[in-house]
Amino acid sequence: MPFLEFSNVDYSYPSGDDGYIQALKSVSLAVERGEFVALVGCNGSGKSTLARLANGLILPDYGVVSVDGKSTAEKSNLYEIRKKIGVVFQNPDNQMVTTIVEDDVAFGPENLGLPPAEIRERVDWALDCVGMRDYATSGPTRLSGGQKQRVAIAGVLAIKPELMILDEATGMLDPDGRKEVLDVVTRLNRKENMAVVMITHFMEEAAQADRIIILDRGGVTADGGRELFQTPEVFTRAGLDLPVYVRVAQRLKSAGADIGCPLSVQDFVAQAARAVKGGGERRD
Structure with a gap:
């Protein structure tokens, strides 16, 4: 049995004069325990609606x-x-409810009615997980964007969920902040076996996931592993751009280079170096 499952789900938002805008149409998908899934799509594709449906913040019209x-x-x-x-939502400031980092992380466990000793243990564990223990008594206003988002992740972690959904959680961050958050999430997935659904429009982030789901105009148009990057049309049809290093690798491959589908800039550099050492010709 899948841990999270959508079965033929429709959802519409009211839109003035008794009209409606359909955000999701007949969406069916499943996420298993321990999976790392990237959910990608353009603005208006239904990604955030799916996140809110997942934990009952809103309910489906059908399905x-x-x-x-x-x-x-x-x-x-x-x-x-x-x-x-x-x-975890896009703007960490909207998730801060106290003026001290550790109090903010404790907010969730306190609402679960846990005993103080367990709350203390969970707060320390969550801050350690995101590398923010040294900032436990700091005020959130003194933190960088990436640090604030890590605190927001810690606040969710302290509840000890089995699945974490990041709804464009890196969208407002600079490249360094995005890397901080992605490193934390990847580590939690691999070391804590926490299932992750990362909603993003950064294809470099999607490439780190084990599975990629593409949403376009409210429907699932592709669902597969990293091999999806070898079929760029499934992304371009949804209005998405492949990472630059993937596009360059594809051009080199079409020119005869022995190169695969890189999953990061570092992977691309390593593959390109091997191709050069091998003479640059593809060996079929």
Whole structure:
């Protein structure tokens, strides 16, 4: 049984004069425990709507969203569902509720009614996970954007969810801040076996995931592993650009170079160097 499952889900937003805008159309997908999934698509493709449906912040107009076999439509399930799925949104300032970092991270566990000793343990663990223990008594206003987002992730981690959804969580960050967050998320997935759904429009981030789902105008148009980058048309049809290093690698390959599909700039440099040492000709 999948941990998170969407079955033929539709969702529409009201749009003046009794009209509606359909955000999701017949969406079916599943996320297993421990998976690292990238959900990509242009603005308006339905990505954020899917995130809010996943833990019952909104409910589908049609179809079923279930978490660990429990439907989000049943109010009695929502408490458990929201303990199992944590969502980190784009602007970390909107998620800060206190003036001290450690108090902010403690907010979730306190609302779960956990004993003080366990809350302390969870706060320390979560801050260690994101590398922010040294800032426990700092004020969030003194932190950089990347540091604030790491604190926001720690606040979700302290609930100890089984799945973390990052809804454009790196969208407002500079390259260094994006790398900080991506490093944390990747480590949590690999070392803590936490399932991750990273909603992003940065294809470099998507390339780090084990699986990529493409949303376009409210529907799933592709769902597969990193090999999707070898079929660029599935991205361009959805209005998405491949990473520059992937496009360059494709041109080199078409020119006869023995090069595969790199998953990072470093991977591209290594593959290109091997191709040059091998004489540059592809060996089929």
